[in-house]
Amino acid sequence: MRTVAVGIVITFMLAAGPVSAQVSAQRIANAEREPGSWLTYSGNYAAHRFSPLDRIDRENVSSLRTAWIYQTQGGGSLETSPIVVDGVMYITTPPGTVAALDVHTGRELWSWTRPMPSDLLTLGFPRTNRGLAILGETVYVGTLDSHVVALDASSGAVRWDETIADNRLGYSITAAPLAIRGKIIVGISGGEAGIRGFLDAYDPATGERLWRTYTVPGPGEPGNETWVGDTWKTGGAATWLTGAYDPETNLLYWGTGNPAPDWNGDNRPGDNLYSCSLLAIDADTGEMKWHFQFTPHDVHDWDANQIPVLVDATLDGRERKLVIMANRNAFYYVLDRVDGEFLLATAYSKQTWARGIDETGRPMVLPNTEPSEEGNLVWPSLQGATNWFSPSYSPSTGLLYVAVREMGSIYFKTETEYEPGKSFLGGGERALSGDDAAGAIRAIDVTTGETKWDFRQHSPPWAGVMATAGGLVFAGSGEGNFFALDADNGEPLWQFQTGGAVRSNPISFAIDGKQYVAVSSGQALFVFGL
Amino acid sequence: MFRLAAITIALLSTAGLAPAQTAKAIFDAHCARCHGIGGTGGEGPSLAVPVLRHAADDEALASVIENGIDATDMPGNWMLGANEIEQLVQYVRSLSRVEARPLPGDAKRGKALYEGRGACSVCHMVAGDGGAIGPDLSIVGLTRGAEYLRASLVSPGETVADRYVMVRAVTKDGREIDGVRVNEDSFTVQVRDVAGRFHSLDKRSLSVFEKQRGESLMRSYGSDLSAAELDDLVAYLASLREEP
Numbered sequence: 001m002r003t004v005a006v007g008i009v010i011t012f013m014l015a016a017g018p019v020s021a022q023v024s025a026q027r028i029a030n031a032e033r034e035p036g037s038w039l040t041y042s043g044n045y046a047a048h049r050f051s052p053l054d055r056i057d058r059e060n061v062s063s064l065r066t067a068w069i070y071q072t073q074g075g076g077s078l079e080t081s082p083i084v085v086d087g088v089m090y091i092t093t094p095p096g097t098v099a100a101l102d103v104h105t106g107r108e109l110w111s112w113t114r115p116m117p118s119d120l121l122t123l124g125f126p127r128t129n130r131g132l133a134i135l136g137e138t139v140y141v142g143t144l145d146s147h148v149v150a151l152d153a154s155s156g157a158v159r160w161d162e163t164i165a166d167n168r169l170g171y172s173i174t175a176a177p178l179a180i181r182g183k184i185i186v187g188i189s190g191g192e193a194g195i196r197g198f199l200d201a202y203d204p205a206t207g208e209r210l211w212r213t214y215t216v217p218g219p220g221e222p223g224n225e226t227w228v229g230d231t232w233k234t235g236g237a238a239t240w241l242t243g244a245y246d247p248e249t250n251l252l253y254w255g256t257g258n259p260a261p262d263w264n265g266d267n268r269p270g271d272n273l274y275s276c277s278l279l280a281i282d283a284d285t286g287e288m289k290w291h292f293q294f295t296p297h298d299v300h301d302w303d304a305n306q307i308p309v310l311v312d313a314t315l316d317g318r319e320r321k322l323v324i325m326a327n328r329n330a331f332y333y334v335l336d337r338v339d340g341e342f343l344l345a346t347a348y349s350k351q352t353w354a355r356g357i358d359e360t361g362r363p364m365v366l367p368n369t370e371p372s373e374e375g376n377l378v379w380p381s382l383q384g385a386t387n388w389f390s391p392s393y394s395p396s397t398g399l400l401y402v403a404v405r406e407m408g409s410i411y412f413k414t415e416t417e418y419e420p421g422k423s424f425l426g427g428g429e430r431a432l433s434g435d436d437a438a439g440a441i442r443a444i445d446v447t448t449g450e451t452k453w454d455f456r457q458h459s460p461p462w463a464g465v466m467a468t469a470g471g472l473v474f475a476g477s478g479e480g481n482f483f484a485l486d487a488d489n490g491e492p493l494w495q496f497q498t499g500g501a502v503r504s505n506p507i508s509f510a511i512d513g514k515q516y517v518a519v520s521s522g523q524a525l526f527v528f529g530l
Numbered sequence: 531m532f533r534l535a536a537i538t539i540a541l542l543s544t545a546g547l548a549p550a551q552t553a554k555a556i557f558d559a560h561c562a563r564c565h566g567i568g569g570t571g572g573e574g575p576s577l578a579v580p581v582l583r584h585a586a587d588d589e590a591l592a593s594v595i596e597n598g599i600d601a602t603d604m605p606g607n608w609m610l611g612a613n614e615i616e617q618l619v620q621y622v623r624s625l626s627r628v629e630a631r632p633l634p635g636d637a638k639r640g641k642a643l644y645e646g647r648g649a650c651s652v653c654h655m656v657a658g659d660g661g662a663i664g665p666d667l668s669i670v671g672l673t674r675g676a677e678y679l680r681a682s683l684v685s686p687g688e689t690v691a692d693r694y695v696m697v698r699a700v701t702k703d704g705r706e707i708d709g710v711r712v713n714e715d716s717f718t719v720q721v722r723d724v725a726g727r728f729h730s731l732d733k734r735s736l737s738v739f740e741k742q743r744g745e746s747l748m749r750s751y752g753s754d755l756s757a758a759e760l761d762d763l764v765a766y767l768a769s770l771r772e773e774p
Contacts, residue, residue, distance in 0.1 A: 074601030119608055124563050126573075126603030192563060375567075383573065412567045414558050421609065428562035431572045434692045435741065439716075458716045479715030492734070495717045523601065 023085055023134045023153075025181035029247050035469075036510030038084040041131050041176040042390060043507065046310035047244035049392040049466050051508035055515035057470035060530055061484045061494045067516060067529040068106035072097075077503045078520035081131040081176065081390075081464075083139070084509040089518070090153070091525060092129040092176075095120075096143050098151060103511055106527065110156035114143050123170045123423050124192025130388070130504075131176030131242070133184060135204050140184045142173025148186050148202060160207035164188075164200060168421050171195050176242045178252070180283055183210060187239030191257040191303065194234035194424035199254055199279070201286060211286030215239060215256045215274050223273035231268045234418045236260030237275040241305040241388050244323070249338060251289060252281045253310065253323050257303035261416045263371040264299070264426025271296040276304045278325060280340060290340030292361060294327045299370050300353070300411060301382050302329040309393050309400065310337060313447050315344075324446060326391055326402040328384030331357055332449045346449030348442060349385035349404050353378050371411035371427045381409035381437075382429040383460070390464035390505045392473065397487050399443040399452055401473050405460030407437040441465060441475045441485060453490035463519075464505030474517055476502025482519050482526065498526055553621035556614050560607060561622075569625040574603065578625040580673045591619045628675045633765045635758070640766025643759060648751065657774035663710075663724060664748060665691065671768040679764045683755075686746035696745050697721055699731055700738035707731065711741070 023039060031037070031044040035052035043049050056064065072078055076094040083090040088109060089101040096114040101107065120127075122144055132141040138150050138159055145167040150159040164186065165171030170193020178185040183201040191197070197215035202208065216235035217223040224232060236259050243254030256279060259265070259272035274288075276295040281288055295302050304327060311322045315334070323337035330351035334344040342361030355364040369378050383405060391402045409429035416426035431437070439457030444450070455475075463476030472493070473485045482502055483495035500522015508517050516529045558567060564574030571577070584599050585591035592615050598606035607615070644650045651660035654667045670679070682689035690696070699707045699721065709723035719739065721729045724747070733739060755763065 076601065076603045118606075120605075121609075122605050126564075127605055128603070410567075412558075414555065416559065423559050423563065425559060425563060428558055428567045429572060430567045430570050433571060435695070435743070456716070458714055477716050481715050481717055483717070492717065497715075497718075 022136055025135065025179065028135075028179065037086070038082065038507045038509050040083070040133065041081055041178065041242040042244065042307060043466075045180070045245040045247060047307050047390075048309060048395070049307070049390045049464065049505065050394050051466060051468040053508050053510055053515040054469040054471075055510070055513070056468065056472065056517065056530060058472065058486055058493060061470070061472055063530055064484070064494055064496070064517070064528045065530075066496075067527045069527070070101060070106045070525040072523045074523060076127050077501065078523050078525060079128045079130050079504045080520055080525075081505045082507055082518055082525070083132060083134050084507065084518075085134060087511070088153075089509075090132055090134065090139050091520075092132055092141060094129055095127045096129070098132060098139065098141050098156065100153070100156065103509065103516075106525075112151055112156040112158070114145075114147065114149065116144060119168075120145055121167050121170050121193070121421060122172055123190065124425070125172075125174060125189060125240075129174055133177040133179040135179035135184065138204065140177045140179060140204070142175065142177055142186055144172050144174070146171045146173055146188075148173070148177065148184070148207065150204070150207060162202065162207040162209075164209070165195075169193065169195060170421060175240050178242050178245060179204070180245050180252075181247075183283060185243070185252060185283075187241065187243070187254065189238050189240040191236040191238040191240070191260055192262060192423055192425060193421070194236065194260040194418045195238060196233060196235055197237035197239055197256060199239045199252070199281060199286070201283070213279075213281055213286040213288060215279065217273065226270040226273045228267070228269055234260055234424065235268070235272060235275065237277075238303075238305070240303075241307065244308045244310050245283065246310055246321075246337065249321075250283050251337070252283050253308040253337065254279050254281060255304040255306055255308060255325070257305050258298050258301045261418075261424045261426035262299070262301045263411060263428065264413050264416055265297055265370075269297070272298070276302060276329075278304060278308055278323065278335070280337070292333075292335055292340050292342065294325075294331070294333065295329050295363065300329075300378065302327070302384055304328065305388055306386060307390050309391060311393055311446055313398070315447050322446075324393075324400060326386050326400065326444065328380070328387060329353070329363070330380045330385035331363075332400075332444055333361070334447070334449070344449055348402065348444055348449065348451065350379045350406055350408075351385065352408070371413035373413060375410040375412050375430065377408055377410050379408040380405065381407040381431045381460075382411070383407070383431075387462070389462060389503075390466075392465045392467040393446070394467035394487055396469060396471070397443075397467070398446055399487070400446050401465045401467055401487075402442050402444060403461045403463060403465050403475060404440040404442045405437075406440060407460045408432045439477070441473065441490065443473075443487075443490060455485050455490040455492065461502075463502040466506040466508065466517075468508060470515075474506040474519070476504070476506070476519060476521065478502070480521060482506075482521065496526075496528070498522065498524070500524065553617035556610075556618055557621050560610065561618070564603070569622060577622050580626050580669055582622070588619050588623070591622060592616065595619065627672055630671070630768075630771065633676055633761070633768055635761030635763070635765030637762070637765040637769040639759075640762035640764070643755070643763050644766055648755070648763065653748065656770060657772075662726060665694065667767065667770055668774050669771060671770040674767075676764050676768050679767045680760060683760060683763060684750055684752040686748040686750060687744045690746050694746070696742040696747060698738065698740045698742060699736050701731070701735055702737045710747070
């Protein structure tokens with residue numbers, strides 16, 4: 001085995017030139033300096049999902065064609081966002097595999113699988129995995145049965161394996177960890193099982209837990225007064241999507257999910273902090289510096305597990321450090337990322353639940369918009385105006401590109417009681433579908449929230465977007481289209497039918513100066529080049 | 531329209547049945563997160579359909595519920611007891627299957643109308659005989675309630691299923707295509723015309739693309755047939771419950 005691995009590395013070195021084996025946090029922080037790599041889930045710590053590569057542009061994108069395709073061995077839809085570094089692409093495939101691929105050919109260099117137990121619990125979400133992290137010479141992945149595993153980047157050998165929570169209670173991991181200086185940050189899933197959410201930091205070398213910050217405060221902690229009795233113990237607020245990081249302020253920005261149970265809030269009166277919130281967390285200590293709750297006392301499952309995007313821009317004549325988010329509740333928010341001050345919110349999609357957002361950032365909720373026994377029709381649907389799939393911010397255009405779901409739902413409320421390891425929901429939806437629903441790629445002016453252009457999609461998408469310095473926005477559809485739009489006006493310039501639903505985020509990388517775009521669709525990963 | 535139909539069927543099949551209420555509660559708690567309340571679909575596929583591709587019979591359906599489906603997002607539900615799974619099987623089947631019940635009309639007279647004056651078989655197929663312009667009606671009695679069947683005879687435009695929406699397209703070079711939309715994505719649309727020919731259209735090449743909502747190729751039988759004749763035709767359609 002050892003000789004084979006060494007052989008591959010040597011061959012690869014011949015093909016790709018010198019290899020820098022160490023992916024330092026400094027390298028990730030300076031991701032813009034090596035646009036040919038894709039070093040972290042969202043492309044950079046600011047979570048722009050923007051590629052500074054410009055070889056593929058408006059003029060030549062119509063000639064884009066497949067370079068190679070990698071097919072998985074089954075296991076559900078492929079939602080992974082690849083990491084590409086030093087000639088190797090690292091992906092996850094469901095339910096529990098990590099694979100390293102040769103970026104030139106798509107041929108496997110190694111793969112590692114954690115077999116899933118027969119009594120695996122994944123309550124409320126598909127058995128998927130959205131990606132991994134790399135730091136030093138190690139890749140890090142979370143598993144559906146709540147392990148965090150460190151694998152040697154050149155062989156797939158396990159360096160350490162830690163169980164971080166009890167899957168029998170519904171704790172699970174689907175999100176890509178975030179690697180920063182000296183820490184691996186890991187979020188948890190399980191908001192439909194009545195878990196108590198948390199965010200963790202682990203020592204990259206040993207797997208030792210460095211801190212844990214609960215997203216539902218216990219007795220004596222600030223915010224606990226927004227829960228009644230013991231409801232905080234099963235309060236949800238999962239951290240199931242990778243956040244952003246600002247090395248300058250040393251703050252992590254991380255979204256939290258719904259309070260549990262999802263649709264019946266009768267037994268948890270109050271705001272239910274810190275559910276449906278954005279948390280700013282000191283990366284050294286895990287201390288919460290500030291929080292902003294988008295949807296207090298949520299009863300529609302409008303998790304704030306979307307990508308917080310860090311942007312520096314001039315607002316009201318002042319240069320400001322901002323964090324922006326197109327939230328699942330259909331409003332676009334602008335906050336000051338240093339102190340969490342609320343600056344702006346506008347609806348970016350049809351919504352019928354709030355009169356607007358007041359000057360403190362709190363929604364002015366309309367009457368009769370809660371789930372009921374008979375059902376209540378409300379926009380957006382349970383899956384929200386957007387969801388986990390990534391938006392993209394282009395520094396070239398100053399626009400945030402968002403994949404939008406224009407869909408309403410009839411919301412129902414039912415009785416529910418917490419039982420360990422069972423679904424804790426209290427209702428559900430009957431979504432409007434067919435021609436009653438649609439999708440869009442929408443370009444939002446970062447500082448005003450105004451829609452600059454809109455590209456209509458046939459159905460509400462489950463795929464993220466990526467803007468490039470070539471003036472393009474790549475996006476995908478449920479009908480299998482992977483396509484490129486003009487970043488300035490939304491004009492479609494190229495499309496390819498992948499034959500399966502696109503449920504992932506695009507990335508871009510380069511080999512020997514030649515740009516490629518990758519996206520997964522159905523159970524295959526597609527790589528396109530000129 | 532399709533949604534309304536599905537809701538009607540769900541209501542018809544669960545009304546007044548106490549055990550079905552319990553089964554519904556189990557479904558709502560474990561399945562509705564993905565399949566929607568009433569199994570009408572959401573993140574997961576609709577279950578209110580006559581053919582479940584992974585569950586040919588009740589035994590297979592029970593196995594799917596318990597063990598999940600490989601290579602899909604459908605997880606196993608090993609935490610459910612045998613009784614709960616059995617109830618779910620019955621409930622899921624009820625979502626797409628209308629119970630047979632006595633109807634006022636005469637199915638034999640209805641069959642004569644179907645083949646004769648109604649000329650239904652010009653466009654519809656039953657057990658392999660007839661045209662393919664409209665939906666196959668071989669098991670329509672299993673999937674649609676009498677109220678729905680009557681409504682579709684009187685007001686066909688209000689009960690058009692997703693794959694039978696009429697469209698009118700005009701290409702930029704002036705060619706007009708009318709027919710039903712059999713599939714569509716953000717960039718292309720596939721249309722079948724009345725002659726059964728398929729047209730693959732790039733939306734960017736079209737100057738007009740209209741979905742004619744509320745319209746159907748089928749004419750209304752509301753004035754051509756008497757109330758009693760409509761009863762007969764509904765009774766015949768409701769009797770079509772066997773796969774060919």
